[in-house]
Amino acid sequence: MIDLTLKVNGSDYKGWKAIDVSIGLEQIAGSFNLTASDRWHGRDKAWPILAGNKCTVLLGETTVITGYVDEANPEYDAFSHSLNVTGRDATGDLVDCSAIYKTGQWSGANLLKIARDLCGPFGISVKADVDVGKPFPKFALQDGETVFEAIERAAKQRGVLLLSDGRGGLVLTRAAQTLIDAALVKGENIERGSGSFSHKERFSQYIVKGQAPGGDSFSEPAHHTQLKSQKNDEAVTRYRPLIVYAEQGDGSTYADRAVWERNVRAGRSARLQYTVTGWEYRPGKIWQPNRMVPVKDDFIGVDAEMLIARCTYTLDDGGSRTTLELCRREAFDLINLPDKKKKIKRSRKAKDKDELKW
Template identity: 30%
Template sequence: MAERVLLKIDGQVHEGWKAVSITMALNAICTVFELTLTEKWLDLPARRVVAAGAACELWIGNDLIVTGWVEDSDNSLDKSGHTITVRGRDKTCDLLDCAALHGTGTWKNVKLETIAADLLKPYGLTLKVEASTGEKIDYTIDPGESVMEALTKLARLKGLVLGVTPEGNPRLFSPKPVRADYGFALGDNISTINVTNSTADRFSQYILVGQRSGARASAENARAVKATAADPGMTRYRPLKIVTSEQSSQSGLQARARWEANAHLAAAQNVELTTPGWRSAKGTLFRPGGLVRVDAAYVNVDIDLMVTSVTLALSEDEYRTSLTLARPEAFSAEPAEEAKAKKKKKGQKVDPLMSIE
């Protein structure tokens, strides 16, 4: 089914795009898009102009996807017509590119929300907080770090994830898998599938060492807080020690340790697949965050997974979606489900996303 892709700029709607690429990710602070069309210039009373730097909204039908900026506008002309390629990102793109600046760059005994508000104020953005940020903290900007780097560090301290809303504001949340109204199965709606299961960046134990929040650190107590988390699927001895400069409470550092264990697991184990179209059979646009069943027994996958990134693409009149999926606990500060795994019986099938044995 054809989709209406609408780029709205200053009250004007640009559509009719012949090539489209839109990438959204659960833990990305920006959605990225690229749109291309070719118009027969001899048939047009005036050429189409899309200016770099323009504020824009990107819609797919009635679904708002991006509130941001046109960053690149390429124009070319030949005998076949006028070709325009437009690229852009959410308003949060400035947080990725620009330095974190605020007064002395140091906060003492404040909530995470206060630090975020101070950093975001010059950009006219507001942090949407969807989870508890816990106790007050101290924080100092590292020289040269971007706003996004600062916010990401703060999110990790609390075991949370940083993303973006369709309205272009940063979002702080703990992903809670919500069952989507669709799934994927070989022989039905899976065009291609690739399953990755690697042990290269997984560790048996994650040891986090940091400074005690609010303490006047001396040489003896500067590393007074310690927390550990395990990846029970890594059966050989492989410890990883992470020393942080940020001050944290014991509970905060423990959440960070569990987050590190799950983040490494998520990067090591995932499924990538492509499917025709941009929507489910019920008309739901594919977006990150949904919990879906992936039935692909031939590659030893039959499990519920969370959609972590989506690329909607159009080329040569073909609509297709590329999705990356990972274990539901991948972005959680809760212990991985593998901790509850029982020893498999002889001859029992083992899903590659559930064990490395």
């Protein structure tokens, strides 16, 4: 079994008795919760780990979190000593802190530029492994929003996900399509499985409304043209309409937005959760989010390739395990708002005839 190492101030700390580490597509910062006990393994004094310390978390040889200790909680009695340590990736500061940048406005800047300007003061590097799209004619911070909220608002308009790279940086990316060389199979490597299928956030009709410039003087509301597009979710059999107001675009953009709204909500309505033994699926390869994995489970009724949305690595008296949260890839197919001057070419996944099983 591989071990977890917490690196703080040049020292390596192992031998944790309770471990809970979580990383995923829906959290910009990975988190950890570790507990050491049993008389500190021969130590009379507590490990010198303090809140605010820089730290790195490794599972075996794989670095999964690089950031800071949020809390350090020592405890003792007449028989034992213990220390509980929690922390997050450096990108956790983007979630907590307010967005501040000069005048708070950009003109002609793309997503990567905006993200780097906002993350720079925190010492957080930003890289993109996908095309981040065209520059924004105008982009302005909103009062009271955090750094993460500001970047996420821009990222959604360019169809981009925000992920921690596990090494203290931010990555602009999209949902992966690459299959890992392993599978989740009922009766073989799955210890426990469960499914959650909900229609609470699904609707029978998705009506996207907005307006587009009607001429050269489009800054005046009188020159704006009202636009609307509607798509249906045949899996929702009762009347449940939803009106969505689009950020910008033209008629074809709104048609894509309606299909995206339907498909993403359908994708996020179906979740699978599986627990497997250990943290690795192959020696030296740990389970990680944003990977596709084949799933065969005749009880829940799935035989498909699913996206790993979250991994939670645990250790307790029952041993080490990984809990995987899976969903359809559509759940993270963020819409990419196209250039108004270009004709929209919709992907296969965005087609209105796309079949939605769940």
